[in-house]
Amino acid sequence: MSIRAEVKGGRAPRPDLESEIDALKKAQAEHRVTLVVFSGELDRHLAALVIATGAAAMGMSVSIFYTFWGLSALKKARVFKGKTLKERMFAALTPKGLSRLPVSRMNFGGIGRGLLKKMMAERQVSSIEELFALAREMGVRFIACTMSMEVMGITTAELIDGVELGGVATYLGDAARSKVSLFI
Amino acid sequence: MTDATLLDARGLKCPMPIIRAKKSMDALPPGAVLRVVSTDPGSVLDFQGWVKSGAAYELVGQEEGTDDQGRRTFIHLLRKKT
Numbered sequence: 001m002s003i004r005a006e007v008k009g010g011r012a013p014r015p016d017l018e019s020e021i022d023a024l025k026k027a028q029a030e031h032r033v034t035l036v037v038f039s040g041e042l043d044r045h046l047a048a049l050v051i052a053t054g055a056a057a058m059g060m061s062v063s064i065f066y067t068f069w070g071l072s073a074l075k076k077a078r079v080f081k082g083k084t085l086k087e088r089m090f091a092a093l094t095p096k097g098l099s100r101l102p103v104s105r106m107n108f109g110g111i112g113r114g115l116l117k118k119m120m121a122e123r124q125v126s127s128i129e130e131l132f133a134l135a136r137e138m139g140v141r142f143i144a145c146t147m148s149m150e151v152m153g154i155t156t157a158e159l160i161d162g163v164e165l166g167g168v169a170t171y172l173g174d175a176a177r178s179k180v181s182l183f184i
Numbered sequence: 185m186t187d188a189t190l191l192d193a194r195g196l197k198c199p200m201p202i203i204r205a206k207k208s209m210d211a212l213p214p215g216a217v218l219r220v221v222s223t224d225p226g227s228v229l230d231f232q233g234w235v236k237s238g239a240a241y242e243l244v245g246q247e248e249g250t251d252d253q254g255r256r257t258f259i260h261l262l263r264k265k266t
Contacts, residue, residue, distance in 0.1 A: 050199050053199050054199040054203070056203075057234070058206075059237070059240055060237065124195050125197045126197070126199075138203075
């Protein structure tokens with residue numbers, strides 16, 4: 001497109017300036033939230049999902065990257081078949097899904113988790129399962145880190161459906177365009 | 185102004201009032217007003233924050249009241265921008 005302009009007493013349009021404006025527009029943060037969930041505890045996942053659903057309710061695009069202990073929340077079942085001894089140990093010692101995450105304090109072999117869940121239900125606070133389902137329904141993207149899956153011997157067959165796979169650049173690509181980015 | 189649509193968010197805890205509000209707003213035409221009744225004291229600042237982030241809604245007003253069960257309520261009037 002060519003632009004013709006007559007400028008009186010001013011300067012002519014500068015193409016370099018225009019491309020600079022375009023670049024600035026691209027670098028501007030979008031209406032986006034990016035979370036990294038590294039931890040494997042119920043209370044921390046609760047915080048992540050409250051932020052995620054809240055952001056989605058504010059019309060923001062939300063991505064959650066699950067890495068290391070956080071991956072337990074995305075498991076639908078434990079798989080032992082075809083795994084090495086170390087991988088089987090990891091599978092046995094990590095929670096088998098969102099509902100089985102321990103609490104970060106006073107877990108006492110799951111008693112603390114039971115208590116917290118009961119207290120949340122009594123006070124009509126949404127459960128972790130409800131919040132997770134709500135986040136999905138609202139279009140929150142769930143991305144599993146393939147490197148930590150590899151390290152811990154977690155296969156895609158163990159993960160719930162609809163989880164995307166990605167790496168650090170997937171996270172950074174979203175985080176760089178986000179107004180909010182948190183590591184939980 | 186047209187009549188406001190009522191959203192009963194009493195008893196709901198964070199983040200549910202804003203999530204229900206978003207869902208109600210999605211079903212409403214531009215310019216419509218939503219009246220949210222909540223019992224969560226945190227909802228006062230929450231709805232102020234909710235309108236700050238997007239440009240899609242505006243907070244028309246907030247007031248306190250008491251419902252038929254004697255509970256303290258927080259009423260939020262929100263308008264979907266055209």
